[in-house]
Amino acid sequence: MDATSAAADGSGEGARHGGGERGKDGRPEKEEATKKVPLLGMFRYADHVDVLLMVVGTVGAMFNGVAEPFISVLFGNVINSFGESTTATVLDSVTKVVLDFIYLGIVTAVASFLQVSCWTMAGERQSARIRSFYLKSVLRQDIAFFDTEMTTGEAVSRMSSDTVIIQDALGEKAGKLVQLTSGFFGAFIIAFTRGWLLTLVMLASLPLIVVAGAASAQMLTRVSSKRLTSYSDAANTVEQTIGSIRTVVSFNGEKKAIAMYNNFIKKAYKTVIEEGLINGLGMGSVLCILFSSYGLAFWYGGKLITDKGYTGGMITTVLFSVLIGATSLGNATPSISAIAEGQTAAYRLFETIERKPEIDSDDTSGMVLENIKGDVELKDVYFQYPARPGQLILDGLSLQVASGTTVAIVGESGSGKSTVISLVERFYDPQAGEVLIDGINIKNLSLDWIRGKIGLVSQEPLLFMTSIKDNIMYGKEHATTEEIKRAAELANAANFIDKLPNGYDTMVGQRGTLLSGGQKQRIAIARAILKDPKILLLDEATSALDMESERIVQEALNRIMVERTTLVVAHRLSTVRNVDCITVVHQGKIVEQG
Structure with missing residues (x-):
């Protein structure tokens, strides 16, 4: 028995209670957590103020998202203005476009403020509430829960790390995803409106981009779950070792504790490497497909100018719109990954929060005697x-x-x-x-x-x-x-x-x-x-x-x-x-x- 396990057992409670199948670290072996809550299920602890903040933040994110592809319309107008016949006409047309840029900047500033501030506040409020509910739930559990399902280090790790992941997913990343999704749809609406033939040709590459992005997101979800588990095990080892430092030192258990900790960190390191490779491969695939589609678009755009009467401004608008739309889709990958991690972390926390113990200290339905003799x-x-x-x-x-x-x-x-x-x-x-x-x-x-x-x-x-x-x-x-x-x-x-x-x-x-x-x-x-x-x-x-x-x-x-x-x-x-x-x-x- 190593020093950390001995320290964790304390005065013999571990020896009396700690049977069952256990892993090398002394913790009960259990299946790796890969389950996650539904997307909307993450917001189950939001109150009416949080809902209002999220609605306002969503409106701001949608305006902010649509504003970016709308720039392509203004770029197209600038290109068309440069083709005017006289200098005065060119200056007049460009001046109107410049004013449109200023108006768009003001709208974007307000929308960005609402998006970031509202979603950040909503995420922080909900994560604080989840922290409180989680601690309350852990403290109401019966002793059997700590014997078989959770160690002290694991509970502390979830309180400190998983709630941060959930806060990120419920806050900034959620608003960012709404913004990028709005930008994606807004971009393609503008592209179809300005030049549907060229847009259809460029859309040929979209399924490939979606498949590449979805595949990488799916793999990232699986890998991130392994990483979170490894970090939780490492935190549990640290908690046991530092909390029982005198016992560890007396048994010369420092090397064992370090070896155990390094083992979990190596597992986490391997998953991070795997996560980086998946992320890089997914991003590289998306960009390769995207740039190849640009070459096709320029070649076909030239044909449309000569055969279908397209203007340079129309071609520019379509190209920039599709570029912005595809970029929005690519940039959404980190947000999707963060939300997927949040769903996995939320499952672990919500499972404990909603667990009703057989011996419930919060249950007030029992009898209260006026006087107790003590038999x-x-x-x-x-x-x-x-x-x-x-x-x-x-x-x-x-x-x-x-x-x-x-x-x-x-x-x-x-x-x-x-x-x-x-x-x-x-x-x-x-x-x-x-x-x-x-x-x-x-x-x-x-x-x-x-x-x-x-x-x-x-x-x-x-x-x-x-x-x-x-x-x-x-x-x-x-x-x-x-x-x-x-x-x-x-x-x-x-x-x-x-x-x-x-x-x-x-x-x-x-x-x-x-x-x-x-x-x-x-x-x-x-x-x-x-x-x-x-x-x-x-x-x-x-x-x-x-x-x-x-x-x-x-x-x-x-x-x-x-x-x-x-x-x-x-x-x-x-x-x-x-x-x-x-x-x-x-x-x-x-x-x-x-």
């Missing part, structure tokens, strides 16, 4: 972790914990002790049996409410990279300074906090690395005390501490276990010395109790 019961519970459906963890386990009593759960590693804690916290639901609080199935209780009545102290406490005060206050929103200090005193943490240079405002570092194990554990206990839970869950809360730290932490635990329903998962005798009942679990069953 806990597991009745004939069978459970398998979603990541390891073939391995039975709890095999018909039944356990009763009366209100206000303390029950210790002991047993060998892997017997299912911590799983009991996870079920009471409702991180998971059992496949069979019931978990009851005060005789009511926990599934029927409001999840947010019941978790507010339960406090959890784990073996490896996780602190946020902020101050001690903020970490303790995480247990109760809007807690007063007096409440925070009282909780710290009960947790035997006040003495060491007062000795720190900044006291309660001292920063704890990433994951609390600036504090010792005993100090971190006492901060976690203070956080649980501030929550004032009716049910307290202690998952090997002292097993990672030295004897002196264990003594101090155990004193704090003994204080807060009074008049609370407490479940203690422990290995050490000192932890279970003062409990009311000891339960021995073996292979998912209770084999002894007393």
